[in-house]
Amino acid sequence: MWNLLKIELFKIFKRPRTYIAFGAIAAIVFLFQIALWFDGKTYIDLILSNIDASFDFSEQFKTRLLNGYFVCFAVLNILLIQMPLLVALIAGDVIAGEANMGTLRLSLTKPVGRTQYMLGKFFASSIYTVSLLLFLAVLALFGSILLFGTNDLVIFRSNSIHQMSHDDIFWRYLAAFGYAAVALTTVASLAFLLSVFADNSIGPIIATMSIVIVFTILSEMNIPLYDKTIKPYLFTTHMVAWKGFFYVQSNEEGATIKGSIENLPAILKSLFVLLTYIVLFVSSAIWIFRKKDILS
């Protein structure tokens, strides 16, 4: 199993297309950071203009607002929606790409169990996903801290503002990145499942993205009928729950309770839903692949 995993990782990281995703992330993060470095004030004014007019923000507050933690949060808000495409590029290719190249049949004439073979590929895709997130974390979090320094983090929601002390933030990012890894692995496992049906990687990649887009639209729709019937069962509804780590509880005086999370059970429930999807997708992929005739 370890040998299979090493082989799969070797193949993934030797392939030039693997680095497209890393390049895309680096480009987006750098462009965003550069823009805020030169014109952060305008961006902050734009954000605050969407907040209730009854709040009066001082210039000092605005200056403190633009810090590394805030920039990282903004980057994640943008990028974690786009990352499923980058994950699908690799995960959708793992089986279908091998079928297309003709290497699948050669590999399966070797004394390797099909279940082991699939698990090796799935774990390799998951490691790729996590490495992509780690790369994002280093650039977005550490890069932003380096450029903008640290300060308290203020998060704006439609009906509330959450403020966290600068020494109560780092662990939240670790938790958020960990959660995002599970969310993206769900997308990877969907692409992995679809990859079993195809002999060309374009199909699974497009199918994965189509499903993610349709489910995301359904998750975002404000239709009461769907709130309890469909939305709770869509994995896309639960993919954004990482934000919950930045929603804090307040005491009676309205001050933030350090180390608190507003709704931890909701986050754990979402995590459970995502893990269930991963198990469902991967076990289905293995079950189908074990029975599949290799005709490519």
Next chain:
Amino acid sequence: MADIIVAKNLFKQFNEIKAVDDLSFSVPEGNIYGFLGQNGAGKSTTIRMLLTLISPTSGEIEIFGMDLRKHRKEILKRTGAIIERPDLYKYLTALENLRIFATLSGGRITQRRLMEQLEKVGLSERANSRVKTYSQGMKQRLGIAIALIHEPPLIILDEPMNGLDPQGIADMRNLILHLSRDMKKTVVVSSHLLSEMELIADSMLIIDKGKKVVEGKMTELFAPSETIVELQANDVTAVYEKIQQTDLKKYVLSRKGDIILFRVHRSIVPMLVKDLVQMNIEIISLSPRHSLENYFLSLTTENQHVESFKN
């Protein structure tokens, strides 16, 4: 000599299509076993069943005396294969490809052993070149290196000469002979290149539409003492009926279009000619044929398919 592969009553159905239909055969140890058939006859499906890429709808396969379904890994550890094209990871080097498949083959294989293997197939100088820069012949040689890296006693080659130039075909032929004669390996080769199979095979199986047509040793099936004689004549229908009323009918192999084929001992040929002349048949041509191709043609059923196969 023991049989290394024994297949019994294999069936494979893809939806409505019967790709393999009640096929039984056995491959003797140490033989070069030719697997012949037209395109679509079921050769590749059968080969893929031997390599567990395709599951039979029904039937049994034993290799090395073990049930293939129950002992898949043990059997594949002792089997090397090339299926059709030698498709490899084009973005990796020859050495990296070889290392990957050597690891999958399960052996502990050193860098030195990998290089030796590349040396054997004449690729050591290009070991670190990406496979996408290789010619078809070089890819085929790398495919052979991969198939043999774990020194399997059984080698299964599906259309190994496809896409090779004449020199490549000759090299492949010599390699197959070397594997069998010098290294005592059993080699199963499927091919539609009948003239090549004639040069190398010890035994053969001919299949048509998924069914066995004939199986046996080349020396028995295709005895040098026997020959096939092709008769072309005016009004073949009448000639055919005339022959059916004589003793010559026992020599008739088949009738295809305006040709009647006889299978006779060489010593019978003069008598055959004499009898045909005495029967006042208007002979256009009477020619002996003595090749696997003609034997194959005489056994397969649909003439127009055979003709396109010849081309």
